[in-house]
Amino acid sequence: MATKELSKNMPKRARENEAMRPAEPLPIEEAVSTLKKFKGPKFDQTVNVCLHLGIDTKQADQAIRGSIALPKGIGKSKRVVAFCGSDKVKDALAAGAVKAGGEELIAEVDGGWMDFDVAVATPDMMRVVSRLGRVLGPKGLMPSPKAGTVTPDVETAVREYSAGKIEYRNDKGGNVHAVVGKMSFSEADLQENLRHFIDAIERARPQAAKGVFIKRITISGTMTPGVQVKHVAAAIA
Secondary structure: OHHHHHHHHOOHHHHHHHHHOOOOOEOHHHHHHHHHHOOOOOOOOEEEEEEEEOOOOOOHHHOOEEEEOOOOOOOOOOOEEEEOOHHHHHHHHHOOOOEEEOHHHHHHHHOOOOOOOEEEEOHHHHHHHHHHHHHHHHHOOOOOOOOOOEOOOHHHHHHHHHOOOEEEEEOOOOEEEEEEEEOOOOHHHHHHHHHHHHHHHHHOOOOOOOEOOEEEEEEEEOOOOOEEEOOOOOOEO
8 A cells, every 4th residue: 555655755756767667687788778768867877886795794805896988988977086195296286186286285185175076195294194094984085005096106096086086985884886877878988887887896806705696786867867787796605
């Protein structure tokens, strides 16, 4: 009864999309094609992927975290700041950083300025950037070597992240979420990005993870139902 009432209360577009949603996982090509057939709003929706992994999130050696540049981009640029010495400021700004600097930039962020999406830092700056842990940590913006945001080559890092390089990490439920493009992308481009991301997660499999690693894959638009993607992988005992 509750389900029927919920269905009646759903907007017409949502009901129609839900009726089109496949009950079973589909190969990547069919899953992407189905996703693009859903009726959507006038704006260009972001396409997301969620991988449910067979990891024990309480074990540090099974954590998944990294960064990746997708072959077709994600259809969006990012605002990047660079914590670096004065000798690297000019190059970081030329590469696309919205701001770059050392103590003065740290003080600005500590004072409440947060108009950026990604923070990168040189290794020597981390001893002072660490003061921003209480500010950047809760927002997932703290530079990290695992994510590729702590590097001597801030120029390259700024350029890649400005162009849409993405970070990923598992949540407490063992899920990894990521943006793989826009609904306006061609089916071929979305498929390529999706395959590239899934392959990257497969390669990042922790040695301690046993059994089936990628248990479920779901793709969705900002305002669409999710479509499960068929994925076959051998379990490791």
